[in-house]
Amino acid sequence: MNMNLPGPKSLEVLKKGPKLFKGGASFEEEAAKLRNRRIKLSPQMINVGSDGDYIIDADGNRIIDFHAGWASNPVGNRNPEIIEAVSVAMNQYGFVYEHPLRYDLAERLVEFSPNEGNKLTRVNFEISGTEAAEAAVSYAIAYTGRPLIITFEGQFHGDSIGARMLGSNRGAHRRKGFEAWRGGVITVPFPISYDIPAGMQFEQYTQYVLWYIEEFVLKSVADPDSIAGILMEPILSEGGNWIPHESFIPALRKMADKYGWLLISDEVLAGMGRSGKMWAIEHMHADCDILVIGKHITGGIEPIAAVQATDEVLSHNEGHSGSTFAGTPSGCAAAIKTLEIMERDKLVERTARLGKKVIERMNKWPDMFGIVGQSRGLGFLLGASIIDKDTGKPDEDIAFAVASEALDMGAWFIWDSEARIRMYPPLTVDEDVLEKGLTIVEEAMHKVEKNNLKFEHPWYTNGVL
Ligand SMILES: Cc1ncc(COP(=O)(O)O)c(C=O)c1O
Incomplete structure (x- = not known):
């Protein structure tokens, strides 16, 4: 299910950004060009709270957090x-x-x-x-x-x-x-x-x-x-x-x-x-x-x-x-x-054990999706190279589309202007949440591949993606 991010409350805050922050004027100009070409801007949110494996945005959406504060969070949000x-x-x-x-x-x-x-x-x-x-x-x-x-x-x-x-x-x-x-x-x-x-x-x-x-x-x-x-x-x-x-x-x-x-x-x-x-x-x-x-x-x-x-x-x-x-x-x-x-809580051992399971699942991605060139991981350092299925070349805009669609469906991970997606669940992540998050990522990849989605993005982003 899509959340149509940003919701109205997040948007109210996000709208202040282009005037306040470095690069905001360029963002406005580049965003306007994309809108003129009928390219939708990426989903966004303003986070107002967090809870264990979830981030909570201003509109009350609970989003699975594989971003983990730029991979800084081993024991769940607000432990x-x-x-x-x-x-x-x-x-x-x-x-x-x-x-x-x-x-x-x-x-x-x-x-x-x-x-x-x-x-x-x-x-x-x-x-x-x-x-x-x-x-x-x-x-x-x-x-x-x-x-x-x-x-x-x-x-x-x-x-x-x-x-x-x-x-x-x-x-x-x-x-x-x-x-x-x-x-x-x-x-x-x-x-x-x-x-x-x-x-x-x-x-x-x-x-x-x-x-x-x-x-x-x-x-x-x-x-x-x-x-x-x-x-x-x-x-x-x-x-x-x-x-x-x-x-x-x-x-x-x-x-x-x-x-x-x-x-x-x-x-x-x-x-x-x-x-x-x-x-x-x-x-x-x-x-x-x-x-x-x-x-x-x-x-x-x-x-x-x-x-x-x-x-x-x-x-x-x-x-x-x-x-x-x-x-x-x-x-x-x-x-x-x-x-x-x-x-x-033996979190290192837990990460090794669960990481192995996740990587077994992710190893199937190159066969399941034409847009995944390679998936890889060790513990909870998880990543996949995203490619254009026609050229076989790594493609940043397709990776961005996957990150955007996944966020809108409720799973947030790191895409940092790269032809890859990277996921860093907390080492304490609940196993059901882990599975659910991966399912969302797979659904996002399926949607992007089926609809040939590629997203462009203004070089300055005001928000999370
Ligand atoms: C390997 C490595 N070294 C150094 C840094 C910089 O750390 P910080 O952002 O806390 O200054 C990072 C940040 O991502 C990193 O990944």
């Missing part, structure tokens, strides 16, 4: 235990910088450290994933005394100037005007598993990328002794939920050991249980030297992020990072409670 922990900390401390909860949280994070070998025993708090990713690079450069960093095409580390230079998810567009600021970053392809260049196979492409680093970058671009490390997402998340070939990250680890580089695992999105293991790198049979943590850490309630590294890297590190509000009492309280709930 009462976390709200209570935050409220106790707020009432006790307000904001003070130095307080015992920082120590308690650091101790807990050390307990949860990944790595078979050298554990990550030191922590620094940040506010956002963006700052944490930048901090990790600062620490790698300070530790090694080397100026360069290798990153992968399609990664996302945030939208500050520094993080935009490190990341390259829609990189050229995001870096327009700032191209010269990325002097220290060497970007190489990430070996994705679908729509691979030059007709290569997945493993072959993986080997090619490794060859490219050793035989091209290290011979023609930079001396290995000038490189501080590799900044990688062990599952390329914002860039499409790509899971690398099993040979990839162990080979990066070997390379790092050979040249004295640090391996930085940015797990802002893929970490803390989302992949069905506590840390995504634990799937990859490799240790990292620095871990970047964000999003899930506070149960989606408070902004806290962290960098965690080995004793060698952080015990005497003269790099700089930090912020006034990094490690607030309420943020630390939320994080401690989130870890407690995850451990008590």
